[in-house]
Amino acid sequence: MSFQGQSLALTSDGLAAAASTLNVQVPEIWAVLSVETKGTGFLPDRRPQILFERHYFSRLTNHQYDATHPGISNPIQGGYGAIGANQYLRLQEAYGLNQDAALQSASWGMGQIMGANHKAAGFDDAASMVTAMTNSEDAHLAAMVSFLIANRLDRFLAAHDWASFARGYNGPNYAINHYDDKLNTCYQKFQTGTFPDLNVRAAQIYLQFKGFNPNGIDGVAGPGTASAVKAFQTSIGVTPTGIIDDALLAALKPADA
Structure with missing residues (x-):
């Protein structure tokens, strides 16, 4: 799998559709995107931004590869190494062992939706989600919107309850990285009405x-x-x-x- 598709940038239609569906304004959308991937969903080589989670792969493969491939299969979260293209080296190693588990074990695109959450994101399987992610940032955003609604996180985003949103979106350890504070800071910045052109x-x-x-x-x-x-x-x-x-x-x- 090349992980390269049309690689189209975010459009005004995609952004407007997301805001309308979530019943929020544009600043809320940009706040989440900015914290997750610094506002861009693709690497310079046209592949979607990803982060490979070794503890997901370990769990999804019943720890079969923990001993032989500890760098990409480990019950303990972490060991990410460098971001960017390096994450695809980790993904490819896992992909050679179990394709579906590998795709489910990475977070994808602007909203960094886990492949394991493909159903909540609106897809039948992880491979279909990944294909959509290779094509456009509009698809990245649409997947994020579906995930938020499926997990009832849209209400927290609309209310600017950043702690509750962070807990549901980033996990129970969100406070370690000040995820909620970062969301609020970005929101306050974009609330002035200055958005990326x-x-x-x-x-x-x-x-x-x-x-x-x-x-x-x-x-x-x-x-x-x-x-x-x-x-x-x-x-x-x-x-x-x-x-x-x-x-x-x-x-x-x-x-x-």
Whole structure:
């Protein structure tokens, strides 16, 4: 499994649908996404953001591989190693042992939904969920929305009861990492009405896919983004303006989208 699909960036329609379904406003959505994956659902190589959980794999395989593959099968949570592409090395090791258990043992996309929670996220199996996750951040967000509703966490999000939301979404040890405080801090930031510009953000994501570094995925058209845009425009023989418009986005969009 390549774990690469269309890799489309979040759209205004996807964001609006999530807010409407959850009966919340945009700041609440961005607060959760920012805490979970710093606001982006894909790695530079177009694969979804994941975190492999060895204790899930251990449990789902009845501890069969604890002795022989302790790095990816262990009843004790932890041992993550580096984030990013390294998590796929861990996933691939597990995938070679038990495909379904491996997919269930990783958290996926912008909302970091565990594959084991595929039914709550709206899918018949983990593989179907993963396929959707490879295609778009809109699918990431839709899965998160389904999970929140299935677990009745939408009420806590709407009420800004960050502790209760964190307990249900991040687990009983949420306070160790100040998960609830981080949610509140992000919410207060976005409540001012300043959100990531989705066109700029999409351009940043697609620039990264093509090997041009925008210096972060934040939806802000800063100097790093302008420099990356100019470099890309030069590479395709277009006058380097540094401006993000429909023509640029069309040129940047993944060819298989």
